Amino acid sequence: MNTTQSTVFNDFLQWTRDNEWGYNGHFETNLSDGTQLTVWDSGVLVVEPAKTTDKDIVISCAVHGNETAPIEICRDIIQDIIAEKQSVIHRTLFLIANPASINVGRRFVEENMNRLFSGAHSEGGISNPERERAAKLEQYVKRFYQYVEGTNRRRYHYDLHTAIRDSKREKFAVYPFTHGKPYKKDQLLFLLACGVDTVLLNKAATTTFSYFSVNEFGADAFTVELGKVRPFGENNRDSFAAAERSLRQLIAQPEPQLPNFDPQQHFIFAEAQTINRMNQDFELNFADDVANFTAFEKGDLLATDGGEPIYAQHDAEHIIFPNAKVALGQRALLTVVRVPTESLELV
Numbered sequence: 001m002n003t004t005q006s007t008v009f010n011d012f013l014q015w016t017r018d019n020e021w022g023y024n025g026h027f028e029t030n031l032s033d034g035t036q037l038t039v040w041d042s043g044v045l046v047v048e049p050a051k052t053t054d055k056d057i058v059i060s061c062a063v064h065g066n067e068t069a070p071i072e073i074c075r076d077i078i079q080d081i082i083a084e085k086q087s088v089i090h091r092t093l094f095l096i097a098n099p100a101s102i103n104v105g106r107r108f109v110e111e112n113m114n115r116l117f118s119g120a121h122s123e124g125g126i127s128n129p130e131r132e133r134a135a136k137l138e139q140y141v142k143r144f145y146q147y148v149e150g151t152n153r154r155r156y157h158y159d160l161h162t163a164i165r166d167s168k169r170e171k172f173a174v175y176p177f178t179h180g181k182p183y184k185k186d187q188l189l190f191l192l193a194c195g196v197d198t199v200l201l202n203k204a205a206t207t208t209f210s211y212f213s214v215n216e217f218g219a220d221a222f223t224v225e226l227g228k229v230r231p232f233g234e235n236n237r238d239s240f241a242a243a244e245r246s247l248r249q250l251i252a253q254p255e256p257q258l259p260n261f262d263p264q265q266h267f268i269f270a271e272a273q274t275i276n277r278m279n280q281d282f283e284l285n286f287a288d289d290v291a292n293f294t295a296f297e298k299g300d301l302l303a304t305d306g307g308e309p310i311y312a313q314h315d316a317e318h319i320i321f322p323n324a325k326v327a328l329g330q331r332a333l334l335t336v337v338r339v340p341t342e343s344l345e346l347v
């Protein structure tokens with residue numbers, strides 16, 4: 001390896017952070033078993049085993065730069081692959097999505113990247129580095145999924161996050177809108193193996209990264225909330241061990257080892273309201289330390305927007321991702337209601 005190449009592969013996260021808005025170049029190396037590692041950009045690593053299976057797996061982190069536990073997990077898996085301590089039998093794309101936001105230790109630099117997918121990066125006549133990066137990430141995902149010929153390939157995308165607030169249900173995933181396609185038991189079981197027993201069902205399209213993969217490529221894709229935002233080094237890695245172990249098994253084994261499906265083990269919530277902040281004068285009617293999954297009763301005041309009240313519409317309506325400081329037009333609060341797992345159309 002030459003010096004630059006060894007810098008890239010010796011510490012992929014550090015090299016990515018050193019090239020925070022991208023690197024206009026290409027690196028590749030082969031492992032002793034013939035697995036090819038190709039770097040398409042900073043933070044973009046393709047792992048291709050010598051023998052191709054029918055699965056294409058995307059694992060992304062750092063769409064929000066201060067959500068460090070997923071970054072630590074991806075960093076460690078990537079370095080173990082490079083050191084030949086972690087085997088990979090399926091094509092896998094790792095994405096460290098927004099390195100510049102890691103470097104400033106914030107959710108984003110100029111604009112929330114997880115509102116920029118499915119082409120939103122090109123709307124509104126605004127240009128900034130996060131929009132350019134989101135557009136490139138879309139192209140990398142497209143190139144990765146479409147690289148191998150064949151219509152029956154199984155596509156997956158786990159977009160790893162941590163949440164700003166405490167949560168009464170610590171780990172949960174967002175199941176993006178499937179446009180009526182049935183939900184999948186094996187995916188609920190895989191999430192459960194990751195320690196995620198709670199799943200929120202979106203009822204409409206969004207501009208998140210996971211919805212992009214669902215909608216454009218028919219992937220089984222999820223936003224996976226693994227815990228709470230903490231600075232590097234302050235994550236309790238024990239709490240993330242099940243997720244890391246399951247992701248490692250996912251890429252290393254023909255099929256994940258999953259138990260039989262038991263509806264009682266899954267806690268499913270359907271979207272009730274998505275409340276977007278439409279006015280500067282937007283206030284939540286509860287304190288900053290009220291946790292995700294706190295339940296409100298029908299008629300309770302949740303927020304005011306431009307002085308207009310917004311109420312809970314159901315009993316036991318749970319609040320998720322409250323954030324009064326989001327940009328105008330963006331989601332300031334999601335609310336969900338529990339639904340029986342048995343009520344889902346599952347395959």
Ligand SMILES: O=C(O)CCC(=O)N[C@@H](CCC(=O)O)C(=O)O
Pocket residue numbers: 064114161162163164165174208210223321322323
């Ligand atoms: O804790 C919060 O307020 C936000 C945590 C986070 O980044 N969540 C994702 C969820 C994406 C989705 O709805 O699929 C986000 O807000 O982008």
Ligand SMILES: [Zn+2]
Pocket residue numbers: 063064067161162
């Ligand atoms: Zn996030």
